[in-house]
Amino acid sequence: MTNIILCGGSGTRLWPISRTLMPKQFVKLFNDKSLFQLTVERNAKACDHQFIVSNAEQYFLALDQLEEPGIHSTFNIQHSTFLLEPVGRNTAPAIALACLNIDAEEIVLVTPSDHLIKNETAYLEAVSTAKLAAEEGNLVTFGIEPTYPETGFGYIEAKSRDSEKLEVGSGKFSVLDVRKFHEKPNAETAQKYLDAGNYYWNSGMFCFKAGLFLDELKKYAPEIYEACLEAYENEQEITQGQLRIRHEDMMAIPDESIDYAVMEKSDKVKVIPCDIGWSDLGSFDALYDELEKDENGNTLNDNHISLDSKNNLVIADDRTIATIDVEGLMIVDTGDALLVSKKGSSQKVKEVVKHLKEKGSELPKIHLTAHRPWGTYTVLEDTPGYKIKRIVVKPGKRLSLQKHYHRNEHWIVVSGTATVTVGNETKLIRPNESTYIKMGEVHRLANEGKIPVVLIEAQVGEYTGEDDIVRLDDDFKRN
Structure with a gap:
């Protein structure tokens, strides 16, 4: 099985620690490891090859992190292939270009590089179930069992757990028919989804045969398939294991997600409901929930001096930050930028990034x-x-x-x-x-x-x- 790792995205909601040239998947947030490194380590236990889709700037960053001693020992870097995109055109083209370079019968596990999964045992069991379901000719997606009415995720509506269950593997995980994909809901609709019991957060992870995905893409989004095919035929091999798409070919491919292009239209889609300790770390509020904290609920940081302060997220690289009588703040210092916000408002960070870009600032792009x-x-x-x-x-x-x-x-x-x-x-x-x-x-x-x-x-x-x-x-x- 081949793990297609998608390294696109700039993680603007985690600015200023995430920048275009150092997006959140490469920032070392957990035990001096990045989300990208954790993704590689986790999936190397289920896959024998990595196919990493990245842009040219991030290629060297990814290669450096793969070659670090603690990561290099978990897999054979010679079994890694890089596909370098000159410009991103969303997930459908990225996955299609990868699949065109893989044997049609090969099972692929498609994963973002910037998600956190804490229950690795349950995750690997779900992957094993997905592989079996994919071998039977299904496009499998992983649905996260919701724990609260989240409005920031898309949802997958499944059919009944009992009547539509596909029996595969150990039986620990259900494989259900998908009724419909839903966009990010408002609060009232999200609560209805939670109460219904057959709606799941869309994780953006998939498992299928490479050839089956291409067949479905050709059927439901032929313009994307044909443009990707032409780009694949013109791709250049810079070195062994490094493939590069020409800029003009990439720009000719329609910008479309895998959900819109294939998953919402195909009748071969299954969903595996999962409880795997998943988070997309899409905001500082989500990051706060995952970081270790002291007895006052402040995130652990050697540079933080706390006096009667509690429940604060404090991230600082070098400078000492002292807080006095404050609660529920997010304080992020990176040397060239300082973010201070109330918890619960971190979704507005992307508006700050937009403002900086309009001013022509380099701050959204690069660190010191x-x-x-x-x-x-x-x-x-x-x-x-x-x-x-x-x-x-x-x-x-x-x-x-x-x-x-x-x-x-x-x-x-x-x-x-x-x-x-x-x-x-x-x-x-x-x-x-x-x-x-x-x-x-x-x-x-x-x-x-x-x-x-x-x-x-x-x-x-x-x-x-x-x-x-x-x-x-x-x-x-x-x-």
Whole structure:
């Protein structure tokens, strides 16, 4: 069985910890592991191959997290395939493009990468049941048994538990016919769904044969199928295990979810009601419910000093946060942005992100620390006329051969030995040594050593934006 992992989405409702270039699935929220890593670990116990659908920027982030020691030992990274989308076109195209690259008879388990599942035993049992049902020619979805009238989820309406039950596997989980999919309801309708007993939260997880899904897609959404087929036929293999879709082909595919394209129309859909400790962590209120807390209901954080404060969500990376006589607040500090909100209002965070985008701010896109395929950089100071960064280059990696039109750069090595190319000259720069790159000069920074290179970069110029880079050669095939 192959696990198709969907890594799309920017997680705007968890801003400022979630950004476009570091969305919530890659943020390490639980025991120094990300939701993406937990997804891979969990599904590696049921699947022998991972097919990861991601955009090009997140590919290197995902690869880094897969190669971390604690994660790498749980599965064979050689059994992972990446499909890189230049732009997202929703879940139906993403799943279709993955299935086109998989044998038609292969059972696929489709999962988002940003969900939390706490009852792994029950989850794996549900997956085993879904696999058996999929082998019988069904499109299986996982319905979460609701515990309260949630208005933020779509619902799946099933037929009777008794009369329509499909007997497969151990019998611990029912496999029911689906009557209808429902959009996010208002509070009154959500309560009716809860009272009815045959409505389930739509988890966005599926299990089916790759070929069956494509057949149903061709039947009910032929325009999506044909566009995906053309994109698949034109896809490029950059390296073994890394497939890339052309931008023009991706833009030609209609933007549609799997629910609208197939699941709401097909007569082969089954649902497995599940109680697996599931959360989509779609808001800070949901995150608060899942994090460990002290005796006063405050989330545990070494940087938090609490005086007569209770039931607060406090997330802080570096700075100390002190609260006095406050209750029911959400305080999220990331160095370059501070969010303060009442609990229960976290769904409005996306409105803040919208406002920032309208202003042209970079805050929705990137953190002070940015991850690149060669390492990381952290912005220490950004003022008109100059910018100061801390750059870390991983062993054996190098930045692109590049030049800038609007800035000069000074590099001071703090640790490690940097191999620096400026113009036609290449030299080694050691700790406490520096070099200067004049505006317009072709240059490159590399680490040929065994330990990370750490340096301080001072940029001076009228414009120091990240788009002032002209790449002449790049190991990672970036534009």
